[in-house]
Amino acid sequence: MKKHYLLTLLLLFKVPAAWAQPKATGTVYHDLNKNNRRDAGEPPLAGVCVSNGREVVTTDRAGKWVLPAGDDVGFFVIKPAGYAPPTNAQQLPQHYYLHKPQGSPALAVRGVDPTGPLPASIDFPLWKQDEPGTFSVLLFGDPQARGIREVNFVTRDVVEQCVGTSARLGITLGDIVADDPNLFQEINESIAQIGIPWYNVFGNHDFNRGATHDRFSDETFERFYGPSTYAFEYGQVVFITLKNIYFNADGKYKGHFTDEQLAFVKNYLAQVPTHKRVVLLMHAPVISCDNRAELFRLLEKRPHTLSIAGHTHEMAHVFVDQKYGWNDATPHHHFINATVCGSWWCGTTDELGIPHATMNDGAPNGYSVLSFEGNEYSLRFQAARRPASYQMNLYLPDDLPRAELDTTALVVNVFAGSERSVVEMKVRGLTDWVPLTYTPMRDPGIAALQPLNKYLSQKVDGVGLDTVFGWEMDKPSVAYHIWKGALPATLPVGTHTVEVRTRDMFGQEYQAHRIFRVRP
Template identity: 65%
Template sequence: MKQALPLSLLSMFLAQFAFAQTSAIGTVYNDLNKNRIKDKNETGIANVCVSNGRDVTLTDKSGQWRLPAGDDTGFFVIKPAGYGVPVNADQIPQHYYLHKPNGSPVTKTDGVAPTGPLPGSIDFPLWQQKEENRFSAFLFGDPQVRGITEVNYVMHDVVEECLGTPAKFGISLGDIVADDPNLFAEVNAGIGQIGVPWYTTFGNHDFNRGATDDRFSDETFERFYGPSSYAFEYGQVAFIVLKNIYFTPDGKYKAHFVESQLDFVRNYLTHVPENKLVVMVMHAPVVICDNRKALFQLIEKRPNLFSVSGHSHTMAHLFVGEKWGWTGAKPHHHFINATVCGSWWAGLKDELGIPHATMNDGAPNGYSMLTFNGNQYSIRFKAARRPADYQMNIYLPDEQPKTAWDTTHVLVNVFAGSPRSKVEMQLAGQTDWIPLQITPLGDPAVATMHRLSPYLDATVDGTKLDNVLGWKMDEPEISYHIWRGAMPKNLPTGTHRITVRTTDQFGQTDTAHRIFRVR
């Protein structure tokens, strides 16, 4: 008769058996021929981070890794600096493996098909590539397309002018679509024409309609882009992309980080040297996240850090301090990027049939370029289909009586301006520069545009005017990048010119001019 195992040994055996059944293993390897197959002569790469969305482990000297696995787990390699990852035909990085044995729940759009049991080994290919410490990357906010017509707007208004770019990659900040994830494929194929790897953030309009749990709100997103929280590195910069849109049981959403994301940030940052710049990427501005302090506690002691978002259809530089729960040694710079769609593709159409799409704060639709030099960064806004130096609008009457100019003020909307920008004006023929004061106001042009909105629901001969004017614009919002100053007194009769000069926090200087008449 066989002797029974002692209870302690039996428990240990069962625990080890359970661990083996709920762990994924794999290798990160140097894919010398870039065929995405681990050939016999291709060795593993040590000290590369791999994650399951919560835990982060380093590969051993053979490139092998092991992580816990659940029944809905996205595994991904964190691209290290100096290496590339495969991309698909649309330039979407293929740095992940989705483990969903039963597939996604059924919703109005398809999620991930059943993946079956865990593979014996989940292998991630990398290959060496040259990466300079100085490089640039695109930042697209909210393309937010509502159909193929607006997909075409994205292509003609923004994407086509980005072809031939020296940028190394791009990041979309969420709301790729407007509640129809079926359009991901069309948007991806178009943006992919730029020809650089493109990373994507989850937005509140990218969700699976009909999902009954926040865990399943990003199933179609995952099918196209992989895990909705992940990281990658380039040069001296580590990018952490987080899904900070949380759907509540009543179908609404809030800006929120779940515990697994906070654990992921905490665990990954233990492997990121403090001399590297960390860029936190998300859809909703960090200041509206209900548990932002939990994230702040993980990052506020890092000396090199900033964060970016979209969502608000305005552009702003926030310097986050104690008011928002930040207790770091210096304010945290959070940049709310311009949107590709502007004000949801609303407004009068131009000669090409594309709406002006001016954002609610008076800035034009467009995108930004991030430029990095080691662990330093700068941001440069680019208005869609406008010259690169179109960075402001000057508001001043064209003509007034001489007596009226003594009480007239000039307003300047510096689209990407911040409280750290310097804005000043000079009258032609004079040498003095007159400083302007930042003065949050509604943009005058947006107010004028908005007055068209009552007509958008009207009809002429049975044709709705929104076919001509586009979607109804939202209410104008306060712009936090408007400057105001008094005009010089006793201007002589005739034609005059003022020049406005602005220098931003990165030392970038722009000028613009306005011609007016005194009668």
């Protein structure tokens, strides 16, 4: 009897606690007149996913959703194909509601203001839009602006080139700024001039200094962009954005996915048909994350996946296999994107005062264009302020003694090449096409710039030359998109043209040439 009495008391205490768990509710509706208010006659939207960053629910026939709440939760609608959320003046999607009754903690840069009590209804308007099966996305990696001067570099070097693009949306893959979230507004205003909806990923340089816990590291990011983990759909493609920069208590970070994020991915993918392409967006490369295997378990059985990151200031295609913990027989394609800032806006400046910013792997700074046809995709690199055809550098002396032909190699850096690329060369009018050998190595051009550093580190009249001519470059890294080949030893004396052609893993072909002389 005593045991039953104690059990009854425990149940009485537990049940009210469950009843008291706060819940958020709201409606997703078709905003016919696009005024961001639900007016009479505007229909609900059923079957739309809504999340709190962990759980994912779908709206019922009345467009209603209910999710657990807390004192620091971002609720967001997952844009379904054929619809769009409103965007603000900076072209940033307004697909979320932040619930922070007390606001962000005191930080050097303001976070989210107190939101007050949970609203009676959190409603998400969506607009109908045409979404063709064939579309493109602009991918910016690491604009990483230090001060308004470098915001202007981003604007002049890359943004102006993108105005008039046919891409349907754009994504910045983190490190929007360089440790100063105060600059979010300025860089948003510049990128908005492209004129397309723009999504953003959190990077390690976008954090709030002085945050006492990882959960507070993205407070200013949230003020501008909303939750740092979210998803949206376009056509036959599902995009999942993950904050994989995790800050420890000592302020240092690592690549890591939280339990909440992994639960979100699992719960959301349960709603996604397997014929759709799942694209994961993150800042640090997935292969650098300490618990990537847990994420891989959620993806391995899906036939159409892709993941994209930035962070390294180099470009690379990684085919993730068992060596990295991927268990499926078909490797997962992970693309590490080029950076807008290249090598952190380093290098000597040009006639416009903009650094050449060549990345450490010898590729120029720039961005990528991700294109889809249904659920199939391709990637194309675009160098800053260069024509689309500029896809490689050829290294060969201008003048060669004939006796050195048999010991001289042509080196080709195909900026967005991979181990699956085919690269060939021929000497015009004299030889047929011959394959070059895939040879990861340091780029000769970026290595040749290193001697400039000793001059840039000097001062004249107390002024550092690097502040006048550009910052010193980092040491070159090994580039995994370089090929080599020997010149024919029988070339006659005279002026020749060597031609190079490449075909990438998507079947895209590019050509370049180099003129050189053979001396007696």
